[in-house]
Amino acid sequence: MTDTLTPAAALASDTEDVARLLDHEGCRVRDERLDPWAADVDAPMLRQVYRDMFLSRRLDAEGVALQRQGHLGLWAPAQGQEAVQVGTAWACHDDDFLFPSYREIGIEVVRGVQPKDFVMVWHGAQHASWNPFDVHVANPQIIIGAQSLHAVGYAMGIQRDGGDQVAVAYFGDGATSQGDVNEAMIFAASYGVPVVFVCSNNQWAISEPVQLQSRTPISHRAPGFGIPSLRVDGNDVLACIAAMRWAADHARSGRGPAYLEAVTYRVGPHTTSDDPTRYRDADEVAHWKARDPLARVESYLRSLGAFDDAFAQTLTADADRFTAAMRSAVVGAGAPEPLRVFDQVYAEPHSGLDEQRARFAVYLDGFSGGAAR
Amino acid sequence: MTDTLTPAAALASDTEDVARLLDHEGCRVRDERLDPWAADVDAPMLRQVYRDMFLSRRLDAEGVALQRQGHLGLWAPAQGQEAVQVGTAWACHDDDFLFPSYREIGIEVVRGVQPKDFVMVWHGAQHASWNPFDVHVANPQIIIGAQSLHAVGYAMGIQRDGGDQVAVAYFGDGATSQGDVNEAMIFAASYGVPVVFVCSNNQWAISEPVQLQSRTPISHRAPGFGIPSLRVDGNDVLACIAAMRWAADHARSGRGPAYLEAVTYRVGPHTTSDDPTRYRDADEVAHWKARDPLARVESYLRSLGAFDDAFAQTLTADADRFTAAMRSAVVGAGAPEPLRVFDQVYAEPHSGLDEQRARFAVYLDGFSGGAAR
Amino acid sequence: MTEMTMGKALTAAMRRALADDDKTLVMGEDIGRLGGVFRITDGLQSEFGPRRVVDTPLAESGIVGTAVGLAFRGFRPIVEIQFDGFVYPAFDQIVSQVAKLHYRTQGRVKMPITIRIPWAGGVGAAEHHSESPEAYFVHTAGLRVVAVSNPQDAYTMLRQAIASDDPVVFFEPKRLYHAKGEVDLDADIADAAPMGLARVVREGTDVTVVTYGAQVTTALDAALAAEDEGISLEVIDLRSLSPVDYGTVAASVRRTGRVVVTHEAAREAGVGAEVIASITEKCFHYLEAPPLRVTGHDIPYPPAKLEQHHLPDLDRILDAVDRVLGRPSGVPEVTA
Amino acid sequence: MTEMTMGKALTAAMRRALADDDKTLVMGEDIGRLGGVFRITDGLQSEFGPRRVVDTPLAESGIVGTAVGLAFRGFRPIVEIQFDGFVYPAFDQIVSQVAKLHYRTQGRVKMPITIRIPWAGGVGAAEHHSESPEAYFVHTAGLRVVAVSNPQDAYTMLRQAIASDDPVVFFEPKRLYHAKGEVDLDADIADAAPMGLARVVREGTDVTVVTYGAQVTTALDAALAAEDEGISLEVIDLRSLSPVDYGTVAASVRRTGRVVVTHEAAREAGVGAEVIASITEKCFHYLEAPPLRVTGHDIPYPPAKLEQHHLPDLDRILDAVDRVLGRPSGVPEVTA
Ligand SMILES: Cc1ncc(C[n+]2csc(CCOP(=O)(O)OP(=O)(O)O)c2C)c(N)n1
């Protein structure tokens, strides 16, 4: 009998107990589980990966700035989480379908989401911006954990279609406490569907430390459901690529779901409305800032002779263009047409709502006639 | 790093991979984890335990009979599950608070629930019968898994009061798929509260085999949440007592929650409305009938010279009295007073409902005046 | 036309949908091998296989949440919730996802999910097995809500619900599962009355009785009894609760000037409140008397032996009819 | 009397309850160290410790379900749901357990749980952060439902809710969290108006405007504007949505003969429908015009830039007032 009497003594708070391929200084280290999956990742590819991480970083900073300047109602910064986001998305096929939470900027960069589509939702103009079927990324989910079941259902669909895609559910450490995330593991394991769970454990769920959600490392949960898991350094993009390749391959090859816990850190506030100084120490933030995922891969690229000023300048120029486009999308945005509130509630006519819309249109017309007070 | 890449190969369907103290023939076998907890279980005590198992069996049969005869709307038979129910309840202190599902007849027998209180609910006269504070057993829960959170909350209360009780959540194998049962583990582990989870894995959730809920043994889930667990032979009452003593001691001594999976079998239909021949083979039922939990402990008691005809006769006489009281409770039950529908919706006056009640009383009075058609 | 029970008509509708469109699938607890606890999916798994008629783990949020994902992939899931009282664990997925995804995505993501719910009381069941949660869904924008009252509607409307690109919460009165009626299995659903329309199931001149589900039968019984006393009741089966077909209801009320709405569900903020508020707005000057509600009390569903005192029966409907007609009802008035 | 914001009044009510009764505890997401995302529990954890002011794992069903267990053990939990749109994962525990346990157990198990919900829109928030789910709870027998509109009520009614042996769903309009008012922190709650009573917040003679929550402010603004045109509005703050105090409402309507009900929540089967159906029944012969609803549309809450077209503002209230007065409202009638 398997011994389940004495659970592993590992702690959720031990952020060094992770698989990695680049150490804190950006030196390549060996990991026998991950090495095979990183063998073909060469400098040219890593430069592209770095470009997406850099763009995410800049995009994120622009989001914060736009919010501060009053153009966005809110922004959920992703600073510090670029490696897990960009790395896992890079490891996927283009038609693998990703189900993100609200913070996965990096995966959207990889999938080519347009500048305006990063801001229109936070600007308050739309609930969802891009067409999910164009980029194979669902629109960000706000209800914590709900998307995990959507990914599993999508994967049930892949299984039925005989498709060779995988579905990916992204969520945070806090989300692992929700019933839905647990039910998602149960359905996924029961049907053996091609889904990968990616938990970005950024140590905090707003003000709650991960230890409140879990005493043990979150990756330890999956095996109990029959799902293999890996705890990976979420600030090591090479490890994230390799781990996700393993996980996606596992799922794609018909062996059922796989689970990654990427140990990372939310360097910024939860959102621009949050004040993290109320609940965490500056020391902790400084400690993690020193483990910046961009700096790490930059060092590695430099050690390979694949990072120079010219490259840096191209990146900056690209990012400048991108963030300028974000800015002009919101700065120039006009007020939406009032009757749009009624659009697309239903796919087919609904007599009750159609009547409300008609009444409201007449009511609004009344104003143009000068009837309003 | 703990290896979570290759989950244990054990299968949910392997019902022999369990801890036990009595083998299928009722011979005492050794188990180093359980032995210390059974050391003081002597023949006199086991006779009492057997008595409760026997009474459960008879009570259950009477429930089925009363249903067939039209006195009860429904009955959920517990045949085959007496060992886990009676054994775990015997291992508790009297003021440990138990939160059962609808099938835990045996724990209620141990706690001295009265004959009428087993039938009034299925008779349709009440939603709940006994006073939970008298017997420290909550009324049976129908919403699958909901009670697991109640047990954890109760245990949070014990922790705050500095009490030395434990709370116990009972649920089935099917229930383990519900979000609530998983959230219960998460809250329990997070706060380290004195709760024991007892999953009676009777192989079926109505028509669904346990493999649909879980590929791996259910007991494997708990450690991932940081909760130690034990998979025990649910048809071996001695093992159930020992395992529950371990679990309750673990919880009571401040070491946090513990989890038991008791592997057993639902010999009868899911309820009297169910037709199990539609979904399972007669062979399987026969296989498990041959592993009857009463027969096993009877053999063991006989081997100790502690089971004779006189004992059997006393038990039968007790059970006859008990079941006769069940019967007379429902056979003699009058129609409840109509206005009782309004009783105790609220603890305090509610003007809306009070008005409805008053109107309805007047309406009913109209009939006595001959106004009705 | 074939005579069959409502249960069989529902099975036939799903069989037809499964046969016509291989993107349709059925999912729920115990719906495969067992054919569902009410046998409404009986035989479907052996005919279409376990990939299309899917027994799910025991978790309603999981069922509806995975149905959402399947819809993302282009499937049209038909979900069975085992009993009315077990839909609440799925409430978040229904209200925040199923109902809102089409709006959220400006129509890009369709949610053609049918959520079938064996529904309401009168069958002597245990707690949580007799509830009438329809108002929760009617109050939720983005959902369509229908309730059937006879085998033909059960067949046609279930096919229409499955065919709809909107999510439909589909209420099946369990006390009518065994009720029989003629069903035309071959008629084109495009020729049938749209799912959103109400139907006058009995014409009358004195009072309009508005209802839906199994309560239609009770209302028709009341109409028969009233006829003996020379009172003519018009009975309207709403069929659709969101939207409500106010055209049909208002036309009737304008003729009769009197209206009674009856349902099993609780009264406060129920469908009856909605119908009365809207009808009062639309037909105020035609009303001869205050519209009345005859509903379940505002109590949790009571134990089986008490349900007869909770369910609005023929006598309670007739009492309200007397009151809207200003006739002495034998019951003195209580004022608040 | 002290001047304070509604937010601070709520904090004060909890502080008082925590101090008075050590069986009281507060639980929710981010309520401890952070003091809640709205800071309503600010300072309580440092004052009463983490055992009494409890940060919970991120799971609403878990929060409410464990609160039920604590109530079994004799505690009086005050639960904070972080935002209105996050209450649905807890819906099953609220509807099937919190609401029903007292009835189920014939009064043996009390559920003195207060579920606080930062509520409704008008704050430019993201999806799911501006919802008005009150009708779901009003329709659920076994719950009490209240909504506050000013700091004094926030203080008094929260204390009353905590003191009640029944479960109370307590709605706090987030757009009024910073609104200030005089609060008497020392008054005995037994001397205050009971939680179940409505209040006439402005007397008037022409039309009764019934509302609750932040919409009370909008209605009072409308009354001011109407006054300029010589129209006198009586404004009633319902305060309690279950039960509704029909005594107060009916007395007003019998005087004015005209009624407008306004709320942010969706219209279909909302609280407005309930109030109109009941008032029509109770006051039919006093009504001079059909009661009208001015509500949010039957749509999911729209994106922030559109919320002004969803929320029933002063103009929409005045338009309805014109219509119940039979004045040309500038808006031609649309009939169904
Ligand atoms: C059902 C639900 N409950 C509460 C919230 C409020 N909320 C938004 S983000 C958040 C914390 C999420 O933490 P985590 O899952 O770790 O993700 P992170 O924000 O750290 O990326 C909370 C509680 C929500 N959005 N949905």
Ligand SMILES: Cc1ncc(C[n+]2csc(CCOP(=O)(O)OP(=O)(O)O)c2C)c(N)n1
């Ligand atoms: C939330 C909920 N969903 C569905 C049901 C219907 N139902 C009653 S018992 C049952 C199976 C339970 O199986 P298990 O947990 O293994 O317990 P067992 O009946 O085998 O003791 C189901 C699906 C329910 N009662 N509650």
Ligand SMILES: [Mg+2]
């Ligand atoms: Mg986090």
Ligand SMILES: [Mg+2]
């Ligand atoms: Mg079972």
